Amino acid sequence: MNGILLNLLNGSLLNGFQLNGTLLNGTLLNDTLLNGKSLLGRMISYFDEINWDLMFKATRETLYMMGVSLLFTIILGLALGIILFLTGPGQMLQNKISYFVLSLVVNMLRSVPFVILMILIMPLTKMLIGTSIGVQGAIPPLVVAAVPFFARLVEAALREVDRGVQEAAQAMGATKWQIVWHVLLREARTGLIAAVTITAITLVSYTAMSGIIGGGGLGDLAQRLGYQRFRTDVMIVTVAFLLVLVQVLQMAGDALVKHFSRK
Amino acid sequence: MFVLIELIGIDKEYRAKDRIVTALQHINLTVEKGEIFGVIGRSGAGKSTLLRCVNLLERPTNGKVLVGGQDLTSLKEGELQKERKRIGMIFQHFNLLSTATVEQNIAFPLKLSKLPKKEIAAKVASLLELVGLSQHRKQYPSQLSGGQKQRVGIARALASDPDILLCDEATSALDPQTTESILELLKDINTKLGITILLITHEMGVIRAICDRVAVMDQGEIVEVGDVLDVFLKPQHEVSRQFVSEVADSIDSSAFYNGAGSGGRILRIIFRGEQTYEPVLYETVKETGATFAILQGTVSRMKDTPYGQLVVELRGSDADVDAVVGGLCSRGLEVSVLR
Incomplete structure (x- = not known):
């Protein structure tokens, strides 16, 4: 009865929050009614229990895992993507065998779910950086998962480059390396920036799974604290953080594409 | 004359899935230094493949490509890349770097050659001047419009001071006015800079406007080669005749073989050069008792050479008519009796 009365008094905005509150925490409704705080006050106090240091630490970990693995992914994936493109049918270094083998490896890596991949390559991870757990241990599997993904995006972006421009450069006496560097990468730059953006966002979502090997980060926090220990407040905040992070990445990527676009 | 480009026994075959497609067969062609040489053919005739064989963008299956006496087919990749800098090329769809300004596009071949920045800037400025795009250098x-893009293409092709300019349907994507201005620019480049031009086209108008010599291609073979005026006035091959008839002022003399006129002798007279503007016909006929009626005629220009064609009917005694024909021939006109 009290709930209905309050609805009538405070209107629909409050109504929305109460319903949410009810869904999130059955006791919330009664608590807030008893101590009679304002709407905003109650919204804020819902998150009182959150350990913000933990939240920011997790954010830093996510950014660190994404940043470092993105860096390696760009370096390795760009190289792999260029080789895939050049050895592909009808291209400068056309080579059926190389293309087939590379393509197969890329497809195999891409078909393994990240969770499985992380466990599968643990020995490699340990060999590379001395540990197969924690934030450090998450980076090699992230790179291994993202490189083939990014390489395919690079290959597709390079295929978009006008063939005639390559031919013109060839006619000018450009070397193959000059064509790759001064024509292909230059002309494909907006496609490549878009590919980096997509890869960065994919990496953010991959980092969420790194909790399995104690990787940390926002996704891990949402799962262990938010889900397994019923801290819905933590869940909401981590998801909000992830949302903002993805949004910022996408907007930054789009802004760069726009800045470099000459179409 | 000094032969600059020589194609000897060129064949080009492509392997399709289950058969071999022949794009070029037994091509022999020489282009002399300083001339504008045109290759005309329908789409699929192999002219584009032929042009790409000159700088080995397409490697011929058989045959040799000599440029300035050097056999390009025998060169290693690095040497070939060096030789290609002496051969500029422009394209139907311009093929400019979309991410580079006009200035950067023109500087591109110079950057590839690793020239000092100062030299590049000076060179680019003079090329911009040449093609009239100084205003647009930062765009x-x-x-840009199509014509402006092709001007950038031309400036870029000229940047490395080539001896030869290859034009791959350079005006086919442009409207008639723009085509005219681009052709004018090409002619200027040929006369002022002495650059030999080899162009391919499917438009007889382009050949007529700027070419000195022409080769007609059909199904991978060259079916006719000669001075443009000769091919234009007396095409030997069926395909050549079709191309010539596409140009508005060509004469269809076949109409006079049967029936037209009033029983006199019908002649086709060809004038070349300055003679075109002289009263040759009148003076010759006046000396005899014959008269004439003009049935069809045209006076025009082929590149810079004036020419005229007249179909006339001569009336009078056989002796008088014979005298007129003899007189015209002795003054250097080409006369053929149609009936």
């Missing part, structure tokens, strides 16, 4: 290709 990107997407901001």
